[in-house]
Amino acid sequence: MRNRSLRLAAWQPHARAVRASAPMHDWLVTPGSLTARLVASSDAFRVRRLHQHSAVCLADEAAAIGLARPQRVWEREVLLVCDGTPVVFAHTVVPPDADASDWPLFSALGERSLGSTLFYDPLVRRGSLEFARLGADHPLVRRAHAAIGGAGAQQPIYHARRCVYRRRQGLLLVTEVFLPAVLSLGAGATTNNTE
Numbered sequence: 001m002r003n004r005s006l007r008l009a010a011w012q013p014h015a016r017a018v019r020a021s022a023p024m025h026d027w028l029v030t031p032g033s034l035t036a037r038l039v040a041s042s043d044a045f046r047v048r049r050l051h052q053h054s055a056v057c058l059a060d061e062a063a064a065i066g067l068a069r070p071q072r073v074w075e076r077e078v079l080l081v082c083d084g085t086p087v088v089f090a091h092t093v094v095p096p097d098a099d100a101s102d103w104p105l106f107s108a109l110g111e112r113s114l115g116s117t118l119f120y121d122p123l124v125r126r127g128s129l130e131f132a133r134l135g136a137d138h139p140l141v142r143r144a145h146a147a148i149g150g151a152g153a154q155q156p157i158y159h160a161r162r163c164v165y166r167r168r169q170g171l172l173l174v175t176e177v178f179l180p181a182v183l184s185l186g187a188g189a190t191t192n193n194t195e
């Protein structure tokens with residue numbers, strides 16, 4: 001029987017379709033690097049790398065990276081931590097046949113932000129953002145909660161966004177699950193979104 005937790009999330013092209021609060025909407029539509037905004041919104045920012053390894057991608061992401069079905073990809077998962085509190089769980093997948101020259105810095109990122117390599121590379125093309133409301137049973141929400149050690153009450157819905165990046169022939173999909181603590185970040189986290 002198909003695993004109910006792999007139910008496809010309804011990824012939408014418009015943030016307003018996921019009915020987020022105004023402050024969460026503002027985070028969802030952050031233009032440019034999320035890392036840069038988090039750095040500007042806190043006194044101490046760090047990337048806590050959870051792992052970077054070969055893993056089978058999720059059912060709702062295979063097609064986004066050109067795969068006919070879920071299969072082994074290069075997977076990186078991190079927590080973005082502001083002032084000691086995790087505020088985003090980020091999940092990145094790269095197709096298995098990616099040439100090392102497509103993402104030359106990906107394998108050696110460690111706890112440097114992926115954004116620092118994507119947004120300053122003239123060869124990188126960023127696709128459109130997609131947005132979703134993820135239930136507590138979505139695999140990424142379960143992993144996020146496991147990563148934060150169950151800290152904080154489990155929410156019924158988590159807002160997430162994802163984006164495909166292209167460099168030469170390579171594809172890379174970044175998914176960001178916003179944790180409730182992101183809403184407690186300072187007022188510095190303002191953007192001039194028009195969405």
Ligand SMILES: C=C(O[C@@H]1C=C(C(=O)O)C=C[C@H]1O)C(=O)O
Nearest residue numbers: 033034035078090112113114115
């Ligand atoms: C894509 C960005 O990089 C951030 C850092 C990531 C990482 O280090 O794995 C993953 C997703 C992003 O939240 C960004 O800053 O916008």
